[in-house]
Amino acid sequence: MSAPADSREQVFDALADPTRRRMLSVLGERETATATELAAGLPITRQAVAKHLAALAGAGLVEPTREGREVRYRLTPEPLSGAMAWMATVGGRWDTRLGDLRKRLEE
Amino acid sequence: MRQEVEREIELDAEPADVWRELTESDWLGDDPVIELEPGGDLEFTDRDAGRRSGWVEEVEPGRRLTVWWSSEGEESSRVEFEILKRGDGSALRVTETRPLADLTVPTAMAMA
Numbered sequence: 001m002s003a004p005a006d007s008r009e010q011v012f013d014a015l016a017d018p019t020r021r022r023m024l025s026v027l028g029e030r031e032t033a034t035a036t037e038l039a040a041g042l043p044i045t046r047q048a049v050a051k052h053l054a055a056l057a058g059a060g061l062v063e064p065t066r067e068g069r070e071v072r073y074r075l076t077p078e079p080l081s082g083a084m085a086w087m088a089t090v091g092g093r094w095d096t097r098l099g100d101l102r103k104r105l106e107e
Numbered sequence: 108m109r110q111e112v113e114r115e116i117e118l119d120a121e122p123a124d125v126w127r128e129l130t131e132s133d134w135l136g137d138d139p140v141i142e143l144e145p146g147g148d149l150e151f152t153d154r155d156a157g158r159r160s161g162w163v164e165e166v167e168p169g170r171r172l173t174v175w176w177s178s179e180g181e182e183s184s185r186v187e188f189e190i191l192k193r194g195d196g197s198a199l200r201v202t203e204t205r206p207l208a209d210l211t212v213p214t215a216m217a218m219a
Contacts, residue, residue, distance in 0.1 A: 018155070021155070086110055086205065086208075087110060087111075087112055090112045090184070090203055091112045091114070093153075093155055093156075094112060094114045094201055094203065095114065096155075097134070097135065098114055098116040098199070098201070100134065101116070101118070101125075101128060101134055101199070102116060102118060104128055104132070104134060105118050105119070105120040105124060105125065105128060106118065106119050106120065
């Protein structure tokens with residue numbers, strides 16, 4: 001709860017994106033996954049997945065481990081506790097919803 | 108820490124159009140049900156979090172809507188939508204809080 005402001009910012013930024021939230025929920029359902037495995041379930045390229053994983057790792061939400069020739073990612077939800085987790089998740093949802101509202105009204 | 112998320116967006120649309128989108132469309136989620144009166148039912152399927160249900164606290168047509176909602180296993184949220192006239196368009200301010208979750212903090216401290 002007393003995370004420094006800039007690391008909190010990083011967590012919020014990392015969760016602002018719906019694809020990254022989706023990736024976290026996939027990682028929450030399985031032990032570990034590679035970028036290729038994650039890309040298989042998402043409508044984006046492996047390169048885009050790798051970029052999102054880098055953002056999540058930067059925020060301390062996932063941890064990469066090398067296993068032989070592949071890198072596997074594991075969920076490390078420690079930065080996401082209590083009130084902060086709620087605000088990050090809910091804030092991300094509103095960013096998505098309001099962006100969607102703008103599209104509906106202005107297109 | 109008070110649990111509050113606030114967002115404001117400026118929209119190139121009349122306040123009446125924003126109100127209509129808020130109360131008559133499936134913007135918030137699929138299969139929406141909203142009874143625009145205090146105590147009225149509220150329900151929709153959130154694309155992120157499944158079915159949410161709750162009730163309407165306050166309606167000020169065209170200007171303000173306050174609702175409560177939760178999905179299964181989740182603490183209730185109070186969500187206030189406020190539509191403001193801004194130049195030729197409007198602004199929508201959304202404030203989501205968890206008043207009940209905030210209440211449990213002093214209780215837990217008193218019991219410790």
